[in-house]
Amino acid sequence: MSATDSSGRERETTELRFGFLRRSVAMVIKEFIQLRRDRVSFAMIVMIPVMQLLLFGYAINTTPRHLPTAVLLQEDSDLGRSILKALQNTAYFDFTTEVHDVAEFDNLLLSGKVLFGVEIPRGFERAVRRGDYPALLVAADATDPVAAGSAMSSLGVIVQTALQHDLFAGDPPALPFEIRAHARYNPAGSSRLNIVPGLVGTILTMTMLIFTALSVTREIERGTMESLLSMPIKPVEIMLGKIAPYVLVGFIQASLIVGIGMLLFGVPVRGSLIMLALLSTLFITTNLSIGYTFSTIVQNQLQAMQLSMMFFLPSILLSGFMFPFMGMPVWAQYVGEILPLTHYLRIVRAIMLKGATLQNLQYDTIALFALMVLAMTIAVTRFRRTLD
Numbered sequence: 001m002s003a004t005d006s007s008g009r010e011r012e013t014t015e016l017r018f019g020f021l022r023r024s025v026a027m028v029i030k031e032f033i034q035l036r037r038d039r040v041s042f043a044m045i046v047m048i049p050v051m052q053l054l055l056f057g058y059a060i061n062t063t064p065r066h067l068p069t070a071v072l073l074q075e076d077s078d079l080g081r082s083i084l085k086a087l088q089n090t091a092y093f094d095f096t097t098e099v100h101d102v103a104e105f106d107n108l109l110l111s112g113k114v115l116f117g118v119e120i121p122r123g124f125e126r127a128v129r130r131g132d133y134p135a136l137l138v139a140a141d142a143t144d145p146v147a148a149g150s151a152m153s154s155l156g157v158i159v160q161t162a163l164q165h166d167l168f169a170g171d172p173p174a175l176p177f178e179i180r181a182h183a184r185y186n187p188a189g190s191s192r193l194n195i196v197p198g199l200v201g202t203i204l205t206m207t208m209l210i211f212t213a214l215s216v217t218r219e220i221e222r223g224t225m226e227s228l229l230s231m232p233i234k235p236v237e238i239m240l241g242k243i244a245p246y247v248l249v250g251f252i253q254a255s256l257i258v259g260i261g262m263l264l265f266g267v268p269v270r271g272s273l274i275m276l277a278l279l280s281t282l283f284i285t286t287n288l289s290i291g292y293t294f295s296t297i298v299q300n301q302l303q304a305m306q307l308s309m310m311f312f313l314p315s316i317l318l319s320g321f322m323f324p325f326m327g328m329p330v331w332a333q334y335v336g337e338i339l340p341l342t343h344y345l346r347i348v349r350a351i352m353l354k355g356a357t358l359q360n361l362q363y364d365t366i367a368l369f370a371l372m373v374l375a376m377t378i379a380v381t382r383f384r385r386t387l388d
Contacts, residue, residue, distance in 0.1 A: 047310065051310075051313060051314065063150055063327070064146075064147050064150070064324040064326050064327020064328075065091045065092055065327065066091060066092075066093075066094040066326075067092060067093060067094060067115045067116060067147065067151060067326050067327075068094055068096045068097070068113065068114040068115055068116075068326065069087075069093040069094060069095050069096065069097075069114055069115065069116040069117065069118060070095075070096070070097040070098070070099050070105060070108045070109075070113075070114040070116070070117045070118070071084060071095050071097070071098050071099070071117070071118045071119075071120075072098075072099050072100070072101075072102065072105045072117065072118070072119040072120070073098065073120050074119070074120060074121050074122040074124075075120065075121070075122045075123060075124055075125070077120075077124065077125035078125065079124065079125040079128060080120040080124060080125065083120065083136070084118065084120075087118065090151075090154055092150065092151035092154060093116060093118075093151060095118075096114065097113070097114060099117075102119075105117050105119065105139075107360070109139060109141050109184060110350070110354050110356055110360050111350070111356065111360040111361070112141065112346050112350060112360075114141070115140065115141045115144075115147060115148065115326060116138065116139065116140050116141070116148075116151065117137075117138070117139040117140075118136075118137070118138050118139075119136070119137040119138075119139070120136060121134065121135070121136075121137075124136070124177070127177070128176050128177050131176065133176065133177055133178060134177045134178070135177065135178045135179075135180045136177055136178070136179050136180065137180045137182065138152070138155060138179065138180070138181045138182070139181075139182045139184055140152055140181070140182065140183050140184065141184060141185060142183035142184060142185055142186040142187065142189060143185050143186055143193070143194055143349050143350075143353050143354065144194055144320070144324055144325075145186060145189040145190070145191060145194060146323075146324050147324035147326060147327060148183060148189075149189065152181055152183065155179055155181060184354075185353045185354050186353060192265045192266075192267065193267055193268075193353060194349070196257070196261040196265055196267045197261070197267065197345075197348045197349045197352045197353065198320075198321045198345050198348070198349070199257055199261075200254050200257045200258060200261075200280070200344075200348050201283065201319075201321070201341050201344040201345050201348060202315075202316055202321055202341065203253060203257060204250050204253060204254060204280075204283065204284055204287060204344075205287055205312060205315055205316075205340070205341050206308075206312050207249075207250070207253060208246060208250050208284055208287035208288050208291060209287055209290060209291040209294070209308040209311060209312065210291070210304075210305060210308045211246050211249070211288075211291065212242065212243065212246060212287075212288045212291030212292050212294075212295065213291040213292070213294040213295045213298070213304035213305070213307065213308050214295075214301050214304050214305065215242055215246075215295070216242060216292060216295030216296070216304075217295050217298060217299075217300060217301045217303075217304045218301060220299075221300060221301065235380050235383045236380050238383070239289075239292055239376070239379055239380060239383065242292060243285065243288045243289065243292065246284075246288050247281060247284050247285060247288065250280075250281075250284035250287075250288070251277070251280065251281060251284065254277075254280045254284070258276075258352075267352060267353075268352065268353065269351070269352050270351075270352065270353065270354060270355030271350070271351035271352065271354070271355045271356055271357070272351065272357075275351060275357075275358060276347075276348065276351045276352070279344075279347050279348075279351075279361070279365060279368070280344075280348070282365070282368050282369060282372065283340060283343075283344040283347075283368055285372055286340045286368055286371050286372035286375060287340060289372055289375035289376045289379055290311065290340070290375045291308065292375075292376075292379040293375055293378050293379040293382060294307045294308060294311070296379060296382035296383050297382065314335065314339065315339050315340075315341040315342075316341070318332055318335055318336040318339060318342070319336055319339055319341040319342040319345055320336070320342060320345050320346075321341065321345060325342065337367070338371070340368060340371050340372075343364035343365075343367045343368045343371075344364075344368065346361070346364050347361050347364050347365070347368075
């Protein structure tokens, strides 16, 4: 082999190596430029980890405090006030409502306005001093076992502290009355009774957002939206046509989850199935409207997926699905109130586990309807601007 051939091959090998590096570097630079131009994707890269860090650091609390509590005080006695003061000093209970009869007491628990109810019966202190061993009732909404567990386990110590000041000079030898702690709606504290109804809303939120957002952006990317717009059809008609099929899809998904939950996990449905179906349809339509709104903001399917996940993340963290809603700080609860999943979780758990009626769920039903109307209005307005 001649020296000329050898040097030629070496030169060719060197050029191949440097050519490979130049092309690879060029592709890297091209991807960075494209990423910089794709502002939605770049924002997601920054916002998702920041949002997770802030939510888990500030908003999530697995030992909730200051839980709303109703009190039915049928006598005004020193011992009764001492027990209530001891309960409040634990920071687990926050007495927000004083009721005057058992029906109002039960209705507050059923509607979810309070998580606990304390009843001190008439003649309680006199019965204690006589040694009649009366009963003090503490009722808890146990549909969320995590929220109720810590507070319920502290009851014995709390009452011991109260008695130490009012009945005995030292530590009381034994409780001179009975504490009847009722874990309502989920007496066994089964986590599946809390999780399975919540999965209905969580799965519907994820699938409905993505289905609708991708459906519209897919039309734009393929160019079929231009053909659709050339037809004599209004933006609101396009939106309704896009949403309607997925309402049926969502209804089938919800039916499957509820059915499997009943058959395999023994989750009851104590309320009306018809009301559950109607309010589930309202929730599905709300999420589809939000997904349609996202499709008017983004430019491609990747951005639609990213924006949907950006909305889904706070929904599962701040709605009460994974962590107790009442245990979050006030600002996080305000954020949670504007999320459709928050209201639907209250609805589905109340119907399935408590047998709640529409009268008990007025606030969450109205909130869901308002969010649906708002999302539809924004979607139609944004779609018109896009066309212009």
